Amino acid sequence: MLLQTKPFPVDKIRQDFPILQRKVHGKRLVYLDNAATTQKPRQVIDALVDYYSRYNSNVHRSVHTLGEEATEAYESSRERVARFVGAAPKGLVFLRGTTEASNLVRFAWGEKFVRRGDTLVLTMMEHHSNIVPWQLLAKRKGAKLRFVGLLSNGTLDPAQLEDALKESPRLVAVTHCSNVLGTINDVARICSIARKSGATTFVDGAQAVPHLPVDVTTIGCDFYAFSGHKMLGPTGIGALAVKKDLLSEMEPFQGGGEMVREVFLDHSTWNVAPHKFEAGTVNIADSIGLGAAVDYLTALGMERVRNHELGLLKYAMETLSGVKGFKHYGAQKVARKVGVISFNLADIHPHDLATILDEEGVAIRSGHHCAKPLMNWLGVAATSRASFYVYNSEDDIDVLKAGLEKARRIFKL
Amino acid sequence: MSSADIYREVILDYYRNPRNFGKLEKFDIDAHDTNPLCGDEVDMQIRVGPGSRIEEIKFTGKGCAISQASASMLTELAKGKPLEWVKQVSKENILKLLGSPELGPARIKCALLGMKVLKTGVYGYMGSHYEDSEDSSSNR
Numbered sequence: 001m002l003l004q005t006k007p008f009p010v011d012k013i014r015q016d017f018p019i020l021q022r023k024v025h026g027k028r029l030v031y032l033d034n035a036a037t038t039q040k041p042r043q044v045i046d047a048l049v050d051y052y053s054r055y056n057s058n059v060h061r062s063v064h065t066l067g068e069e070a071t072e073a074y075e076s077s078r079e080r081v082a083r084f085v086g087a088a089p090k091g092l093v094f095l096r097g098t099t100e101a102s103n104l105v106r107f108a109w110g111e112k113f114v115r116r117g118d119t120l121v122l123t124m125m126e127h128h129s130n131i132v133p134w135q136l137l138a139k140r141k142g143a144k145l146r147f148v149g150l151l152s153n154g155t156l157d158p159a160q161l162e163d164a165l166k167e168s169p170r171l172v173a174v175t176h177c178s179n180v181l182g183t184i185n186d187v188a189r190i191c192s193i194a195r196k197s198g199a200t201t202f203v204d205g206a207q208a209v210p211h212l213p214v215d216v217t218t219i220g221c222d223f224y225a226f227s228g229h230k231m232l233g234p235t236g237i238g239a240l241a242v243k244k245d246l247l248s249e250m251e252p253f254q255g256g257g258e259m260v261r262e263v264f265l266d267h268s269t270w271n272v273a274p275h276k277f278e279a280g281t282v283n284i285a286d287s288i289g290l291g292a293a294v295d296y297l298t299a300l301g302m303e304r305v306r307n308h309e310l311g312l313l314k315y316a317m318e319t320l321s322g323v324k325g326f327k328h329y330g331a332q333k334v335a336r337k338v339g340v341i342s343f344n345l346a347d348i349h350p351h352d353l354a355t356i357l358d359e360e361g362v363a364i365r366s367g368h369h370c371a372k373p374l375m376n377w378l379g380v381a382a383t384s385r386a387s388f389y390v391y392n393s394e395d396d397i398d399v400l401k402a403g404l405e406k407a408r409r410i411f412k413l
Numbered sequence: 414m415s416s417a418d419i420y421r422e423v424i425l426d427y428y429r430n431p432r433n434f435g436k437l438e439k440f441d442i443d444a445h446d447t448n449p450l451c452g453d454e455v456d457m458q459i460r461v462g463p464g465s466r467i468e469e470i471k472f473t474g475k476g477c478a479i480s481q482a483s484a485s486m487l488t489e490l491a492k493g494k495p496l497e498w499v500k501q502v503s504k505e506n507i508l509k510l511l512g513s514p515e516l517g518p519a520r521i522k523c524a525l526l527g528m529k530v531l532k533t534g535v536y537g538y539m540g541s542h543y544e545d546s547e548d549s550s551s552n553r
Contacts, residue, residue, distance in 0.1 A: 347429070348478075349476060349477035349478060350451075350477075351451045351453075351476075351477040351479075351520070351523065352420065352477045352478045352479070355416055355419070355517075355520060356416045356420075359415060359416050366451065367450065367451050367452060368451075368452050372452075375452075381452045381454075381475050381476070382451060382452050410416055410417055410420050411420065411425060412422070412425060
């Protein structure tokens with residue numbers, strides 16, 4: 001508890017991120033596009049350089065010293081990443097990211113278990129990566145999709161969810177946190193009632209694992225996916241946590257080396273999980289980098305990370321609401337949100353706003369955020385989005401506010 | 414160039430009060446395109462008159478100031494011109510209309526969306542196909 005009361009060391013953290021030293025258009029970089037991807041601390045960059053400079057080698061194959069060191073580092077990284085989200089290392093598959101995770105489930109689980117006439121339940125706040133793979137699966141299998149709508153405060157409509165579960169769906173795929181609205185869904189409750197209706201559950205944790213303490217065992221889902229690059233790690237690496245009893249029932253994803261036990265001319269037998277789902281030479285360097293990112297976040301403590309972001313979110317909501325024409329989308333209550341604010345400013349299109357803010361060194365996201373169904377529900381073509389992380393401070397939000405005021409002046413408002 | 418130079422009064426005026434905005438009741442050409450990066454949309458309708466000239470042209474759309482103002486300005490410029498004229502419209506013409514010497518790679522697609530729609534529609538009407546060299550078809 002003592003840790004919780006100590007101030008969050010933002011200044012010290014900022015020293016760990018080389019990119020925060022750079023200038024954009026002569027201004028200090030104010031990076032508020034963290035929901036898209038986060039910056040990387042020196043510790044993660046060093047882990048990559050160290051691997052390539054000292055012990056680059058293939059894993060699980062070579063008997064020589066480098067091969068053993070690389071294998072040890074890769075599997076140790078898996079253990080730390082698994083522990084970070086409360087998963088068993090044997091059930092933690094390394095892959096490219098959340099998108100590849102939903103596609104793995106589509107093939108390795110969906111091809112075997114989804115049948116004609118089945119219902120797959122999704123929500124209106126999903127990222128395209130948690131919609132399109134299921135559309136493709138439904139089309140191939142003759143299954144149907146059903147979407148749970150939202151209440152006006154940007155949370156899932158519990159009545160619609162209950163209704164959808166009455167159909168005994170084969171799958172419920174839901175995001176832990178919305179990448180547009182920041183809404184934190186009660187995924188433990190959703191998975192609990194989904195299981196009672198017989199559904200398998202897939203949780204998209206891309207916006208949750210970087211920002212909240214997450215324990216997949218407590219959530220009780222069958223699949224939980226997240227991306228490394230949104231949590232200080234390298235691009236091209238992510239993980240899928242799979243519940244134990246599904247590991248042996250599922251078919252492989254891709255075929256190739258490493259995922260097999262024995263190969264004959266007419267058939268093969270499969271390696272044990274998680275290797276069964278990791279065909280070919282894996283992304284060794286970036287897995288090790290993700291391990292370093294997890295170490296960095298573990299040292300900070302995820303409760304403290306969450307409290308820091310909650311503080312920024314409160315400050316930002318108060319500060320930005322003071323700008324005339326500021327319209328915010330989603331819940332006003334910050335306790336049910338991660339550090340994501342989607343907004344529009346008067347009649348300024350998000351792209352024009354992002355251009356003007358860029359001149360002030362401020363990086364935000366503008367557009368549909370790969371969530372077009374949600375944009376349609378909001379009745380907008382695009383929004384601007386500011387999202388926070390461990391290296392952001394109240395100063396950053398003040399610079400954003402000044403940028404919004406400048407945009408108003410340029411647009412003669 | 415600074416954003417104060419890009420968003421000059423005239424651009425804001427075309428954004429807020431677009432000329433030739435709307436639909437035609439009778440038209441010979443109807444073309445539509447979007448910019449997947451930002452979701453900008455432009456739809457253009459053209460009625461072809463005697464001498465294969467652009468007799469009437471209107472557009473609808475939604476998107477940023479740059480995409481909507483450039484589409485609107487282009488319809489004004491195109492009205493009364495022969496269809497053949499459309500072939501030689503270039504990126505430089507559009508930048509001149511906007512009064513911007515250059516736009517960054519992320520925003521040039523916004524500026525050229527109207528031109529792309531106009532060319533797609535007119536080339537199709539004339540029985541050929543518009544190959545857009547500016548369009549990387551990236552869906553970022």
